[in-house]
Amino acid sequence: MTKANFYRNLKIDTPFDKEILIKDLSKEILSPDRIFMCKRWGYRDPIFSNPFHQLLDNLSCYVANAEIFYIPSNKQLEWHIDMYPPMDFVKINFVWNSDNHSMMWGKCINEDKKISISLTQMDTEYVKYEDKEIKPLESVKISEKFPALVNVGIPHKVVNISPLPRWCFSIVPHHNNKRILFDDALKIFKNYIVTID
Secondary structure, three states: OOHHHOEEEEOOOOOOOHHHHHHHHOOOOOOOOOOEEEEEEEOOOOOOOHHHHHHHHHOOEEEEEEEEEEEOOOEEEEEEEOOOOOOOEEEEEEEEOOOOEEEEEEEEOOOOOOOOEEEOOOOOEEEEOOHHHEEEEEEEOOOOOOOEEEEOOOOEEEEEOOOOOEEEEEEEEEEOOEEOEHHHHHHHOHHHEEOOO
């Protein structure tokens, strides 16, 4: 597996108003010290700007749904994959606020692992792993300036060691009415992929 399988940075302007989003969600985050997730935004939702909808239209894509992930200071999401059986589906992650965080990918070293499907706060299925079951392979700090096309079909986790909470608006794009595999996403979004130092 090469580095290219994990993520790509994208040059796409933030397509939503962060302040409005945070203000709306602050009513639901009961404690600033707990991890919070929710999913409520879907097809052509007005939270996204018209230029963003147009950009996706031009690529024969659309937002199937979107989720928010709020990770407090010194907290982390455990190793997991977003579905079972695993497929290299992508999301587009817009991350902000935290100044010291990383998204990590790894490989399960236990080929005989008994798979147990769990449910998120949003009632979506995922498979979780213990730290000892994963060999870390790649890590990146997603820039606030550049969102990232991320592979969620292999084990991944998020660590926030900043004194500030980490916000992530995670978009599930569809292309021609189907979820997008990572290799296909590289072709679809090729004109928006950038390399940053």
